[in-house]
Amino acid sequence: MIDFYLNGKRQRLTHVSADTSILELVRGQLAQTGTKEGCASGDCGACTVAIGEPDANGEIRYQSANSCVTPAHQLNGCHLVTVEGLADDKHLHPAQAAMVECHGSQCGFCTPGIVMSLFTLYEEQNRHEDQNKPVGQPRAPLTQEKLESALGGNLCRCTGYRPIRDAALTMQDYPKATPAWAANAALGTDVAALAKDASDTSCQSDGAGYAMPRDIAALRELKAKRPGARLVAGGTDLWLETTQQVKDLVDIIDVRRVAELTEIDEADTGWWIGASVTLSQLTPLLAEHYPAFEHLMHRFASSQIRNRATLGGNVANASPIGDTPPVLLALDAHLRLDGPRGSRELPLADFFLDYKKTALEEDEFIAAIFLPRPAAEQNLKVWKLSKRREDDISAVLGAFAWRLEGGLMRDVHLAFGGMAGIPRRAPDAEAALEGSRPDAAAFARARAALAKELSPMADARGSAEYRTLAAGNLLERLRLMIAAESRPASNDSAHSQTHHDNKNGTATKVTLDAYAH
């Protein structure tokens, strides 16, 4: 059974197959056809819905999600808001009213998805509203970055984005609609109560089907009984097997609510990040300690995806063009793997064996990823090359960590995505730089070594020749940036800054142009 609220009304649905998506559920069984299907692969945003879940304070927080790649069973204990749930009897929601007034819709196919993205942006802006400000006025102004982040996962083929952007910028000026669910003061408490024990009432099952364990002991037990079951966290990779490859996924274990996998534990030397921590949840930690890594998050898919996708899923998926593995490799991250036979730790570099093959045994899962603290004077730069800035997969990604000691490069870690069948470091290129001055001769040696040691694939994103050239150019870019940063600050203040971490007294130099293609 799936037990949840849809636009404020409780739904208890039985006989929903394990691989049903939220989109299939709302358009099919629930006959709410406002939500559209465009690509069925998380790319276009036409299917965007808002999923409300209690946060740490028990307050319901609405986040956008691509319903086409989100498992329907994950609605257990949530409040799902679709485009049908926004207006009241008299008013459109401000997001809808602004879209009408700004002429933000032509054929209308993308419009419900865009309106839902605007709705979550509106909710976020008005959350914890400053009591001293007039009702409806956002707490913080809408920055270009927030606007792009909210709408980066929505494509429109006919209106053009200017009117849609205008709608986002003006929606706070419209009267607030109060649909019945928003007027129901008890809804938040009801959803929070349901969320607390939702999976106990519905998904625990020893036979094949959809199981949603709540703690690591239950997950180990399920893995022992059903080693062949597919694990799902956010579903943003796995669900493409059903929508694009038309596979039936009949046996699924959902790790998204396993308590131990959703925590971030701070240790003296770094952070154990639970495998089911979403990229959106991870972002504040990265912003504080690894700004260059945080900037990459703006280039990782879209808000809809980042709200559901997990760090563990990105690592376990073992794609050679996954974005976080090269950065984690450059930072010497390691993993805690767990299963019925106990847990073990493994350097991330030993996890990726071959194309999409990992060191994970059949009954094991990733429990957590250890992210070390920045070392003193450690630098990190991360550059992602893709055809589009928003919502696109890397052709090549370079993540470079090093420090300068007496003008010589030390602890040089160069990691790449898209340059082999697995994400990997380039030890020969690293050796060419280790202990050297960051000059043209050392970088020429590193570039030559890189071309020899990595054999990139060729696909629609780039030929092998392009990738080799691009990766070499990233090294050249690194040399130029180091040279620019060692010149007097006035020359380059627009391009870089030093981030001071007050807690441990270390400094991490960050690049402000991580958005560059």
Ligand SMILES: Cc1cc2nc3c(=O)[nH]c(=O)nc-3n(C[C@H](O)[C@H](O)[C@H](O)COP(=O)(O)OP(=O)(O)OC[C@H]3O[C@@H](n4cnc5c(N)ncnc54)[C@H](O)[C@@H]3O)c2cc1C
């Ligand atoms: C439109 C779109 C854009 C995307 N853009 C990017 C991008 O820019 N960069 C990028 O890197 N990726 C991108 N992706 C891929 C995907 O979003 C990421 O790989 C994401 O981090 C996967 O996390 P998830 O929680 O959704 O994984 P899921 O889909 O739930 O799982 C992925 C795989 O990991 C396994 N798994 C999940 N959790 C565990 C665990 N704890 N232990 C062991 N195995 C586990 C699953 O069985 C599955 O095989 C994109 C995907 C889409 C649909």
Ligand code: FES
């Ligand atoms: S239908 Fe295109 S993102 Fe879901």
Ligand code: FES
């Ligand atoms: S209005 Fe036609 S796709 Fe956006």
